Amino acid sequence: MANESIRLLVIEDNPGDAALIGEMIGDISEIRVEMMHVTRLAAGLEALEKYGMDAVLLDLGLPDSYGINTLHKFQEQSGHVPIVVMTGLNDKLVAVQAIKAGAQDYLVKGRIDSELLEHSLRYAIERKRIEEALIESQAELRRSKEELEKNAAKLDALNKNLEEANASKDKFFSIVAHDLRSPFSALLGFTEYLSQNIDELDKEEIKDFAYRVHASLKRIFRLVDNLLQWSTLQSGRMEFSPVNFCLNILIKEVLDIYQVNAARKRINLNFEFDSDYDVYADKNMTDTVLRNLLSNALKFTYPDGRVTISLHNDTDNVVVAVSDTGTGISEEDKAKLFRIEENVSKAGTDKEKGTGLGLILVKDFVERNGGRIWVESQPGKGSTFKFTLKKKAR
Numbered sequence: 001m002a003n004e005s006i007r008l009l010v011i012e013d014n015p016g017d018a019a020l021i022g023e024m025i026g027d028i029s030e031i032r033v034e035m036m037h038v039t040r041l042a043a044g045l046e047a048l049e050k051y052g053m054d055a056v057l058l059d060l061g062l063p064d065s066y067g068i069n070t071l072h073k074f075q076e077q078s079g080h081v082p083i084v085v086m087t088g089l090n091d092k093l094v095a096v097q098a099i100k101a102g103a104q105d106y107l108v109k110g111r112i113d114s115e116l117l118e119h120s121l122r123y124a125i126e127r128k129r130i131e132e133a134l135i136e137s138q139a140e141l142r143r144s145k146e147e148l149e150k151n152a153a154k155l156d157a158l159n160k161n162l163e164e165a166n167a168s169k170d171k172f173f174s175i176v177a178h179d180l181r182s183p184f185s186a187l188l189g190f191t192e193y194l195s196q197n198i199d200e201l202d203k204e205e206i207k208d209f210a211y212r213v214h215a216s217l218k219r220i221f222r223l224v225d226n227l228l229q230w231s232t233l234q235s236g237r238m239e240f241s242p243v244n245f246c247l248n249i250l251i252k253e254v255l256d257i258y259q260v261n262a263a264r265k266r267i268n269l270n271f272e273f274d275s276d277y278d279v280y281a282d283k284n285m286t287d288t289v290l291r292n293l294l295s296n297a298l299k300f301t302y303p304d305g306r307v308t309i310s311l312h313n314d315t316d317n318v319v320v321a322v323s324d325t326g327t328g329i330s331e332e333d334k335a336k337l338f339r340i341e342e343n344v345s346k347a348g349t350d351k352e353k354g355t356g357l358g359l360i361l362v363k364d365f366v367e368r369n370g371g372r373i374w375v376e377s378q379p380g381k382g383s384t385f386k387f388t389l390k391k392k393a394r
Contacts, residue, residue, distance in 0.1 A: 004031050008034065009048060011038055013059065045077050084107060104125075123162070184216075247277045262307065289365050293362060295358070302326060326382050371389050
């Protein structure tokens with residue numbers, strides 16, 4: 001659909017939301033969108049009949065129709081035009097019903113940007129095309145069984161992608177709304193108390209508040225950094241630059257960074273290897289993977305415990321293992337660890353809080369470098385996260 005022009009009908013009674021959508025459309029560069037805006041369902045049906053449209057952005061709460069019936073009424077007269085519905089923040093159930101009723105996608109007001117809008121429009125049109133192709137192929141019994149199965153598989157894959165994309169959106173917004181608000185609330189409370197009582201606090205109390213503020217800021221920084229990297233990777237804008245480098249040196253640099261954190265919990269950091277290993281991978285991505293895994297290991301290890309990074313040879317790959325003597329992971333949680341739609345973020349042994357995105361980012365980065373990642377763990381007996389990297393290119 002690159003450089004393609006599409007006609008979009010926006011049926012939205014709120015002038016502010018309509019204007020915002022118009023601004024987002026102006027920011028879309030890959031496709032040219034010609035937008036027509038109406039405020040009522042009846043006017044939308046008239047515009048569709050008179051002008052024809054490639055896609056429709058439909059608000060489910062209009063002056064002349066409300067809720068899922070709005071979609072049903074529109075579908076009765078709209079023919080085969082793909083529909084993306086818009087809902088309020090508290091109408092997720094209605095959005096799911098709309099998808100089941102035939103809408104191609106849904107967007108939540110207040111959580112839309114130009115990239116999400118472009119992705120949704122592209123997906124809705126493409127999914128509708130495949131649905132129509134499947135219907136046509138079923139009606140014309142002269143087509144081969146293999147072709148029917150192929151179209152069905154494409155539709156199944158798109159449906160799965162839609163479910164995963166919606167789960168990703170929900171998880172992403174949940175992290176932003178909850179995990180980002182929490183440390184900011186703590187910071188506001190600390191700084192307000194300090195500003196009002198600074199003259200009454202002794203040096204140790206001020207030092208304690210400074211430590212808490214610093215800890216909150218570190219959590220915010222890590223969350224924002226993970227969010228930026230993950231969103232950049234998902235949008236396809238992250239540059240992938242694999243090079244040959246010595247993995248041992250990078251691991252030592254990462255270990256140096258976490259020595260202070262380890263010392264604070266009296267955790268012994270170890271690095272075990274039988275040789276120097278040169279690998280072929282994106283160095284920045286590998287650094288992020290190591291930092292996240294090491295940070296998690298320290299987070300879930302008890303004071304006076306041990307965290308070990310080890311390297312092993314495996315034919316064409318190097319296996320990196322990050323082991324700890326911490327809390328361990330149940331079989332149920334292991335199955336959820338690398339899935340963004342699941343939430344297994346837990347407090348550490350010193351009540352440290354996570355971002356909810358670290359392991360998702362780790363998995364994406366490892367697989368982007370042609371490797372795989374897995375975990376071996378038992379509750380109460382610690383965990384070992386292992387991933388592979390390709391050896392130096394010859």
